[in-house]
Amino acid sequence: MYGYNGKILRVNLTDRSIKVEALDEAKARKYIGGRGLGTRMMMDEVDPSVDALSPANKLMIVTGPLTGTATPTGGRYMAVTKSPLTGTIASSNSGGYFGAELKFAGWDAIILEGKASAPVYMNVVDDTVELLDAAPLWGKALSETTDALEAAHGAKARILAIGPAGERLSLLAAIMNDRWRAAGRSGVGAVMGSKNLKAIVVKGSGKVAVADEAALKDAFAVCMRKIKDNGVTGTGLPTYGTAVLVNIINENGVFPTNNFQEAVFDKAEDISGEALAEKYLKKKDPCFRCPIACGRYCEVDDVKGGGPEYETIWAFGGDCGVSSLGEIIKANYWCNEYGLDTISAGATLAAAMELYQRGLVKKADFGDGPALEFGNADSIVEWTKRMGRVEGFGAKLAQGSYRLCESYGVPELSMTVKKQELPAYDPRGIMGHGVQYATSNRGGCHVRGYMISPEILGLPEKLDRLETAGKPGWAKVFQDFTAAIDSVGLCLFTSFAMGADDYAALYNAVCGGGITGADFVTAGERIWNLEKRYNLAAGIGPDQDTLPPRLLEEPVPAGPSKGLVHPLAKMLPEYYSLRGWDAKGVPTEAKLKALGL
Amino acid sequence: MKVEARLFATLREGRGKVLGIELPEGATVADLAARLTIGRKDIAILLVGGRDAALDKPLSDGDVVSIFPPVGGG
Numbered sequence: 097m098y099g100y101n102g103k104i105l106r107v108n109l110t111d112r113s114i115k116v117e118a119l120d121e122a123k124a125r126k127y128i129g130g131r132g133l134g135t136r137m138m139m140d141e142v143d144p145s146v147d148a149l150s151p152a153n154k155l156m157i158v159t160g161p162l163t164g165t166a167t168p169t170g171g172r173y174m175a176v177t178k179s180p181l182t183g184t185i186a187s188s189n190s191g192g193y194f195g196a197e198l199k200f201a202g203w204d205a206i207i208l209e210g211k212a213s214a215p216v217y218m219n220v221v222d223d224t225v226e227l228l229d230a231a232p233l234w235g236k237a238l239s240e241t242t243d244a245l246e247a248a249h250g251a252k253a254r255i256l257a258i259g260p261a262g263e264r265l266s267l268l269a270a271i272m273n274d275r276w277r278a279a280g281r282s283g284v285g286a287v288m289g290s291k292n293l294k295a296i297v298v299k300g301s302g303k304v305a306v307a308d309e310a311a312l313k314d315a316f317a318v319c320m321r322k323i324k325d326n327g328v329t330g331t332g333l334p335t336y337g338t339a340v341l342v343n344i345i346n347e348n349g350v351f352p353t354n355n356f357q358e359a360v361f362d363k364a365e366d367i368s369g370e371a372l373a374e375k376y377l378k379k380k381d382p383c384f385r386c387p388i389a390c391g392r393y394c395e396v397d398d399v400k401g402g403g404p405e406y407e408t409i410w411a412f413g414g415d416c417g418v419s420s421l422g423e424i425i426k427a428n429y430w431c432n433e434y435g436l437d438t439i440s441a442g443a444t445l446a447a448a449m450e451l452y453q454r455g456l457v458k459k460a461d462f463g464d465g466p467a468l469e470f471g472n473a474d475s476i477v478e479w480t481k482r483m484g485r486v487e488g489f490g491a492k493l494a495q496g497s498y499r500l501c502e503s504y505g506v507p508e509l510s511m512t513v514k515k516q517e518l519p520a521y522d523p524r525g526i527m528g529h530g531v532q533y534a535t536s537n538r539g540g541c542h543v544r545g546y547m548i549s550p551e552i553l554g555l556p557e558k559l560d561r562l563e564t565a566g567k568p569g570w571a572k573v574f575q576d577f578t579a580a581i582d583s584v585g586l587c588l589f590t591s592f593a594m595g596a597d598d599y600a601a602l603y604n605a606v607c608g609g610g611i612t613g614a615d616f617v618t619a620g621e622r623i624w625n626l627e628k629r630y631n632l633a634a635g636i637g638p639d640q641d642t643l644p645p646r647l648l649e650e651p652v653p654a655g656p657s658k659g660l661v662h663p664l665a666k667m668l669p670e671y672y673s674l675r676g677w678d679a680k681g682v683p684t685e686a687k688l689k690a691l692g693l
Numbered sequence: 694m695k696v697e698a699r700l701f702a703t704l705r706e707g708r709g710k711v712l713g714i715e716l717p718e719g720a721t722v723a724d725l726a727a728r729l730t731i732g733r734k735d736i737a738i739l740l741v742g743g744r745d746a747a748l749d750k751p752l753s754d755g756d757v758v759s760i761f762p763p764v765g766g767g
């Protein structure tokens with residue numbers, strides 16, 4: 097087999113059995129790998145109605161066929177499971193070096209089942225797999241965990257781990273790898289914690305077999321040229337990282353501020369990518385074989401490490417009304433240390449701030465901690481720590497903004513879709529992005545179809561962000577295309593520069609076979625529909641394809657998007673129809689059949 | 694008339710962040726860009742009052758013009 101190793105590692109943590117299984121090649125090709133293959137295996141093996149934090153749920157760490165190959169950004173893996181936060185299928189993507197190392201060790205995926213009776217970690221050295229005692233690591237933050245595992249297994253080992261947030265089942269817990277890379281969203285870290293699995297250590301000495309080395313060299317050269325020539329991937333992201341978006345999104349009047357009460361942050365300049373580069377950036381921190389190198393490494397006071405990303409700066413910054421970039425970097429650091437999703441963590445603090453603003457949360461609720469009030473920079477650092485340790489009021493925060501707001505009788509103040517926090521773009525001023533948010537198969541998310549690219553950045557072409565016509569179709573294509581990229585093992589950021597034919601060329605060179613760009617996107621559509629089916633079977637129906645009431649009913653108060661709400665009801669029917677789904681938003685038999693489902 | 698030019702990322706180098714610029718009546722965004730010696734290929738996102746604008750858009754007194762070079766995503 098080319099591209100794929102042909103081997104899956106199945107580990108049952110309850111009875112500690114370790115099995116080697118052959119990868120079903122037909123299935124792999126049909127669903128590509130990563131997100132698609134993981135979803136297929138979830139559908140085949142895990143009852144969608146299962147309690148996500150019970151031993152019956154499974155956690156799948158799945159690479160793509162291009163993971164570990166000489167392709168630009170070919171180092172990604174996906175954590176696929178049922179989400180305890182949303183109740184939907186979850187698939188969280190991460191870069192760094194872990195995914196490639198897993199391929200070098202000879203595996204395409206790890207399927208984790210059951211629950212260990214006491215904390216364990218897994219050590220994988222090529223074919224040798226063992227479960228080891230993790231009691232000394234339990235409760236430890238990421239640096240300490242990683243240091244200890246490197247000391248035990250060598251500095252060359254690649255390490256994936258959860259922090260205290262995952263151990264204590266925070267629904268905002270991430271799976272971390274390579275210290276500060278995160279499969280961040282949908283609470284995948286809590287699933288790992290629920291299995292009493294602290295970490296996976298991998299060392300591999302193999303290499304991924306490639307079908308046609310000469311063709312790969314050619315396709316690689318074409319893609320590299322496109323990446324270098326593109327302003328975003330060739331200059332913008334390498335120079336400023338994702339944080340450069342702060343000013344772009346704010347100038348467009350769609351930068352959610354104070355829990356989406358406003359859409360312009362008057363102190364955006366203080367937390368901008370330009371300010372980050374000037375004051376705190378120490379170096380770039382690229383993932384495996386990445387020519388873009390958007391990753392940042394920053395230092396402030398006694399804190400240093402990876403990030404912060406744009407989304408993080410927004411969540412702890414604008415969304416909390418905080419203008420101290422230094423404190424935002426610290427909050428980001430504690431998210432990485434304790435293993436929290438930075439988007440949901442920051443956005444949950446913002447929701448708590450609105451509860452306090454409205455007098456629903458009282459000062460006494462904060463105990464000896466600082467009041468969570470908009471603009472209070474100290475509070476974001478302290479409460480991120482307590483959220484990560486799941487202690488005191490932090491335990492409430494650790495359940496996410498939906499459950500927090502619901503406990504005060506005001507779930508509508510949670511800026512979530514399907515209970516997952518929305519990222520850093522106010523859809524009231526970006527019409528296609530709103531459709532994408534509402535229909536995302538894992539709830540509030542920007543990387544299920546990054547409509548910001550055409551609607552704000554002008555890639556591949558500039559669309560008017562306020563126009564509704566044509567947008568449902570754009571959102572659908574972006575969602576399908578993204579599902580395929582997430583499955584093949586490359587970083588979504590390559591898509592600023594590369595088209596479907598480029599991915600197909602890389603896939604064909606590595607795996608053999610003659611798929612076209614259109615086949616690639618169709619595979620993405622198949623994956624999207626499969627995810628939808630999983631969600632429907634899990635009881636997450638089309639009634640949840642919506643936006644928080646604030647975004648549908650309360651006009652943006654000021655700025656370039658003043659007066660706007662999101663006209664979702666007008667746009668959804670067209671989206672469903674373009675998907676070949678019925679008017680209620682359920683895939684039709686004919687559509688599923690056409691996609692081979 | 695006087696407009697406010699807001700420059701971002703690399704466009705700030707040698708120019709500054711926020712500039713008040715006097716322009717003759719009827720001047721367009723292109724005239725403003727020329728005054729600031731910003732070439733067309735360095736303009737990726739162009740906003741007047743936070744809304745997408747074309748280079749030939751005529752400016753009015755008090756307009757806020759935001760100009761970004763090809764930059765990010767995230």
Ligand code: SF4
Nearest residue numbers: 383386388390391587
């Ligand atoms: S573009 Fe950024 S996130 Fe993507 S692989 Fe490169 S460094 Fe990692």
